[in-house]
Amino acid sequence: MTPFDDDKPLLIAEGLTKYYGRQLGCRDASFELYEGEVMAVVGESGSGKSTLLQMLSTQIEPTSGRILYRMRDGGMKNLWEMSEPERRFLLRTDWGYVHQDPQHGLRMGVSAGGNVGERLMAIGQRNYAGIRATAADWLGRVEIPENRIDDTPRTYSGGMRQRLQIARNLVTAPRLIFMDEPTGGLDVSVQARLLDLLRRIVSEMRIAAIIVTHDLAVARLLSNRIMVMKGGEVIEAGLTDQVLDDPHQPYTQLLVSSILPV
Numbered sequence: 117m118t119p120f121d122d123d124k125p126l127l128i129a130e131g132l133t134k135y136y137g138r139q140l141g142c143r144d145a146s147f148e149l150y151e152g153e154v155m156a157v158v159g160e161s162g163s164g165k166s167t168l169l170q171m172l173s174t175q176i177e178p179t180s181g182r183i184l185y186r187m188r189d190g191g192m193k194n195l196w197e198m199s200e201p202e203r204r205f206l207l208r209t210d211w212g213y214v215h216q217d218p219q220h221g222l223r224m225g226v227s228a229g230g231n232v233g234e235r236l237m238a239i240g241q242r243n244y245a246g247i248r249a250t251a252a253d254w255l256g257r258v259e260i261p262e263n264r265i266d267d268t269p270r271t272y273s274g275g276m277r278q279r280l281q282i283a284r285n286l287v288t289a290p291r292l293i294f295m296d297e298p299t300g301g302l303d304v305s306v307q308a309r310l311l312d313l314l315r316r317i318v319s320e321m322r323i324a325a326i327i328v329t330h331d332l333a334v335a336r337l338l339s340n341r342i343m344v345m346k347g348g349e350v351i352e353a354g355l356t357d358q359v360l361d362d363p364h365q366p367y368t369q370l371l372v373s374s375i376l377p378v
């Protein structure tokens with residue numbers, strides 16, 4: 117692998133805009149994300165967070181704007197000028213996507229070990245014993261007891277499913293991970309444990325991440341930078357601590373003082 121050029125962004129979003137027919141989803145979002153950086157996207161329900169994340173992860177095509185991504189060889193590529201197989205290859209290798217609902221990110225009828233191992237096979241690993249050992253190691257890292265490796269996620273609790281989804285996504289050592297409300301439907305105590313785990317793993321692996329959340333505590337804990345969205349637009353952006361400690365926009369001030377329902 118070419119040594120990474122740290123002063124060049126991993127991803128550049130320029131004027132990303134999505135209309136669903138006449139309904140605005142997201143307008144003119146621009147930012148740069150660097151290697152190892154964690155960016156939170158916050159805002160109330162309907163503000164355009166998921167639309168932005170789905171454009172960035174190439175699940176929906178922008179109405180206008182473009183996304184440039186730094187490939188492992190150092191070259192910048194426009195994601196929508198790539199072929200579909202190239203994009204799918206990126207999703208399997210360089211990227212991870214953690215869904216709010218783990219059922220969407222896991223194969224519920226396949227064993228936990230299989231869920232993790234499958235991602236390794238997708239990048240060409242063929243040694244069964246090696247795959248199983250790596251899967252077992254990852255289950256340990258996300259605090260799933262090793263004796264549950266052959267059970268399907270159907271038998272798991274919500275928190276365990278979410279941790280398994282994280283293991284499945286991280287086992288291939290992606291450079292960028294997308295997360296949409298990763299602690300969404302979980303109990304508060306389970307959320308805290310998951311957040312702790314996420315923070316540790318993301319910083320250990322130096323993975324860049326874009327995390328959509330309506331929970332400012334999640335943004336505070338996990339992110340270096342934050343973008344605040346409202347009505348489909350980014351209204352404030354900056355270093356997380358600065359924005360949350362000294363918000364400039366009245367709407368962000370309301371969000372921070374928890375006056376707005378989310």
Ligand SMILES: Nc1ncnc2c1ncn2[C@@H]1O[C@H](COP(=O)(O)OP(=O)(O)O)[C@@H](O)[C@H]1O
Nearest residue numbers: 136139140141160161162163164165166167168
């Ligand atoms: N598939 C869709 N068809 C039509 N409108 C949509 C669709 N998805 C999202 N929207 C609209 O786009 C706006 C942004 O939605 P979304 O990105 O889901 O916000 P968030 O994730 O912040 O809750 C909302 O007004 C929503 O109703």
Ligand SMILES: [Mg+2]
Nearest residue numbers: 162165166167
């Ligand atoms: Mg959403």
